[in-house]
């Protein structure tokens with residue numbers, strides 16, 4: 092969902108289907124490896140898929156602020172607090188770039204937020220797990236932001252211009268997030284035995300949900316083929332998941348932390364790390380709403396939206412005043 096699409100099966104037909112010449116132009120742009128821009132003709136399915144994927148991505152960014160926001164007041168030092176605040180603020184910014192990208196496709200931010208609040212659009216299931224200790228800030232940065240990077244780097248080359256461009260800056264910031272997570276875990280891992288145990292416990296809880304972030308296996312991912320044909324998706328879920336595992340295993344060794352998978356071993360033939368089976372029943376359960384924090388996350392989001400209504404009203408009143416003044420001068 093962080094750069095992935097979850098939803099009903101999509102179809103390739105669309106609004107641009109009314110005009111074969113326009114659709115032809117769309118296909119030629121894709122074939123040439125060029126970008127589709129907001130005013131270009133595009134199939135309705137392409138538009139719909141992108142709105143849903145970008146919105147779900149934006150929702151994930153802002154819901155993702157909650158598990159970490161939970162630790163800002165409890166960060167172990169002023170330095171850690173300042174870094175965590177900056178990181179959580181970055182995620183708000185990512186949400187903003189992405190809602191703005193979705194707006195170029197004709198969906199308003201208000202409409203998309205309503206879909207999130209009504210449970211009609213999803214966000215990454217990873218954020219429905221609780222953050223129990225400070226080490227979870229390290230595990231989230233290292234694993235969750237790490238998985239987000241692997242998912243999102245290919246989107247910098249996605250066929251839709253505004254989404255691709257938003258992703259370039261987001262990926263730069265995500266690399267900082269991953270490093271800060273790594274550094275938290277490195278410090279804990281080299282600390283006293285209980286600090287090391289705290290870091291290990293966080294990895295034990297976040298490892299499998301991080302692997303689930305890439306979405307279901309390729310044979311259970313009905314929309315992937317169409318998304319690839321449209322140049323929205325560049326690599327399959329399983330390819331990206333493998334890339335993530337291959338990236339993380341050597342880093343875990345440097346951290347002196349174990350990944351909780353007895354089946355994890357180097358495969359000299361494929362030159363990749365093999366890993367054990369993923370509990371997809373857990374993934375679909377959390378996605379459906381049965382995760383440990385689903386209700387809490389949405390309730391908090393709705394509350395923040397209601398509490399922030401005056402800010403939106405004030406901003407609109409100010410904008411109206413500005414328009415009226417400009418008109419009066421003209």
Ligand SMILES: [Fe+2]
Nearest residue numbers: 152181182185
């Ligand atoms: Fe982000």
Ligand SMILES: [Fe+2]
Nearest residue numbers: 182236265268
């Ligand atoms: Fe991040």
